[in-house]
Amino acid sequence: MRTFHADPAIKAQALDRLRRHIAAGSFVYFPAWQDGNANAIGAVVEADDTPLYAETLGYPLALAEMLPMFVNGFLPLAEAARFAEAWLDRTPIGADLTGIVPQLIIELLGAPALTSVTARYPELERLRTDIIALHRQSLRAEAPDRKAWKAVRLSAVAATDRLEGSKVDRHAGQVVESAAWPGTMRTVLRDTLAGLSTFEMHLALAAIGWTEDDESRVFHIRQQAEIDGHLAELHGIERLLAILDADHSALAVQFRRRMNAMEESRQRYRSTGWRVIELMEGTPTAV
Amino acid sequence: MRDATELNFDEIVLRNEKPVLVDFWAPWCAPCKALAPTLDELAQEYAAEMEIVKVDIEANPALAERFEVRGIPLLMVVRHGKEVARTFGTLSRTRLDAFVDEHVSAD
Numbered sequence: 001m002r003t004f005h006a007d008p009a010i011k012a013q014a015l016d017r018l019r020r021h022i023a024a025g026s027f028v029y030f031p032a033w034q035d036g037n038a039n040a041i042g043a044v045v046e047a048d049d050t051p052l053y054a055e056t057l058g059y060p061l062a063l064a065e066m067l068p069m070f071v072n073g074f075l076p077l078a079e080a081a082r083f084a085e086a087w088l089d090r091t092p093i094g095a096d097l098t099g100i101v102p103q104l105i106i107e108l109l110g111a112p113a114l115t116s117v118t119a120r121y122p123e124l125e126r127l128r129t130d131i132i133a134l135h136r137q138s139l140r141a142e143a144p145d146r147k148a149w150k151a152v153r154l155s156a157v158a159a160t161d162r163l164e165g166s167k168v169d170r171h172a173g174q175v176v177e178s179a180a181w182p183g184t185m186r187t188v189l190r191d192t193l194a195g196l197s198t199f200e201m202h203l204a205l206a207a208i209g210w211t212e213d214d215e216s217r218v219f220h221i222r223q224q225a226e227i228d229g230h231l232a233e234l235h236g237i238e239r240l241l242a243i244l245d246a247d248h249s250a251l252a253v254q255f256r257r258r259m260n261a262m263e264e265s266r267q268r269y270r271s272t273g274w275r276v277i278e279l280m281e282g283t284p285t286a287v
Numbered sequence: 288m289r290d291a292t293e294l295n296f297d298e299i300v301l302r303n304e305k306p307v308l309v310d311f312w313a314p315w316c317a318p319c320k321a322l323a324p325t326l327d328e329l330a331q332e333y334a335a336e337m338e339i340v341k342v343d344i345e346a347n348p349a350l351a352e353r354f355e356v357r358g359i360p361l362l363m364v365v366r367h368g369k370e371v372a373r374t375f376g377t378l379s380r381t382r383l384d385a386f387v388d389e390h391v392s393a394d
Contacts, residue, residue, distance in 0.1 A: 177381040
């Protein structure tokens with residue numbers, strides 16, 4: 001399948017619809033299509049229908065599936081709109097994008113933070129490289145058969161279950177097992193990226209010493225405030241931070257670092273989104 | 288994928304020759320919606336071995352009661368007319384595949 005079915009008019013119409021929503025202030029993160037508001041998918045196909053978006057514009061379904069998630073990684077909404085517009089604007093007309101999904105998965109499986117963990121577990125590391133090899137094989141148009149994927153996938157699940165390290169290490173195993181599907185599958189990129197982002201977030205939280213007990217303490221402080229009305233003149237996160245600053249200063253410092261770590265996990269989505277655009281731009285187009 | 292109702296559940300699930308993965312869901316359930324693409328592809332992946340059947344518990348509350356569905360999404364494997372396994376909540380595609388492989392392939 002070729003992007004925009006090699007028809008410049010299809011691209012122009014898609015861009016026009018998106019830009020009209022952005023200009024009218026009806027471009028939203030969620031839902032896809034409701035009450036005249038639309039996200040990056042709904043704005044173009046005027047429905048909550050990702051397969052229709054993929055079919056209409058000629059994107060692999062696994063890439064179209066990712067678009068709202070990439071967009072949601074951008075704050076504020078104007079930045080999200082800028083990305084959504086760049087996605088369409090910089091997609092070449094008449095390109096075959098099917099190789100991008102396996103290429104991205106190979107890149108995600110090579111993330112240094114991930115390999116620093118898998119390197120400590122020979123079986124998991126072997127499976128990581130086996131899965132990369134299968135994706136490379138599909139890039140050469142020699143699609144591995146179903147049995148090959150299944151064998152490596154079930155081995156990855158078993159290897160993850162056998163990990164004896166920390167919870168973070170287990171998240172690393174889940175990234176590897178998520179990637180053990182052909183790139184033609186709708187959710188393989190979504191699951192692999194979500195897994196990597198979660199792994200990196202837990203790694204960052206472990207690095208700052210944030211524990212489940214800390215999370216639980218903050219939860220109970222928030223719950224108690226609801227009961228006793230402490231600092232009720234404030235709202236949301238502002239109120240929670242004020243309570244922590246007033247009564248739990250050490251925890252307040254840690255909680256701010258936790259918030260930063262959580263925010264950083266969005267960066268993985270943003271950087272991967274821009275990487276997709278870069279790969280799309282570099283894809284040869286039909287003559 | 289077929290939809291089962293209170294009227295035809297026994298026919299298309301319990302008397303099915305193949306193992307059946309029953310997906311209990313509801314229109315308001317966001318995790319159920321997120322699971323739908325995975326189930327679509329799983330239905331293709333396992334077309335020869337099993338059938339996936341969806342049950343809307345809002346439209347079919349008696350089925351939710353009969354199978355003691357306390358939360359959704361709930362996936363239940365039925366083989367030879369009997370429930371052999373169930374899993375509740377969000378599950379990764381790979382873990383769902385492993386769950387199906389364990390309970391559908393074994394005879």
